[in-house]
């Protein structure tokens with residue numbers, strides 16, 4: 001088996017999406033820690049591999065891939081025993097792809113990143129209401145996506161669930177999930193927590209990030 005290196009850190013939500021995928025596929029890998037707060041992603045060595053200087057990044061015998069969504073689909077296609085997590089059926093795959101783009105374009109980049117970056121990188125201590133409203137809009141949509149299904153892209157676990165749970169387990173720090181308003185999201189979170197590899201691949205890192213963020217004593221604007 002070729003050596004898989006995943007560059008990142010457990011506190012990073014998209015890194016955790018990849019850790020969930022690697023664990024679900026039962027692939028051996030090594031996590032190469034990249035400390036963003038120390039600028040380890042801006043070293044010439046890292047920039048040589050990934051000029052966009054983001055984590056996660058995967059390195060295998062063919063080279064480097066970054067962006068968690070690209071990494072996850074690549075892992076299933078190249079190393080998965082079957083297509084369950086990323087179905088080959090065109091329609092089912094399109095639904096999973098839509099969810100992955102939703103995370104990439106809206107949930108992580110539009111809602112989660114601006115708040116988290118503001119607190120961790122820009123020293124912001126007050127979160128604007130409009131940013132919390134953006135999180136609520138994400139929850140509204142995820143509740144609709146779930147419908148009567150067990151998972152976010154249908155009744156089977158897919159990569160979309162890994163992307164969503166890694167982001168949502170940070171968003172809930174800013175806006176806790178109200179079980180009365182979002183019963184489907186609440187039930188789905190419990191379902192995700194029951195995965196045997198959830199705690200190791202997502203739970204521990206989510207708690208780490210929560211501890212770091214809460215130590216910054218941020219508040220939400222009235």
Ligand SMILES: N[C@@H](CCC(=O)N[C@@H](CS)C(=O)NCC(=O)O)C(=O)O
Pocket residue numbers: 012013014015036041052053054055056066067068069104108
């Ligand atoms: N869409 C990307 C987002 C990656 C991303 O923004 N990662 C953050 C850490 S959670 C990062 O690397 N930030 C450092 C930087 O952008 O320079 C993905 O899913 O991998």
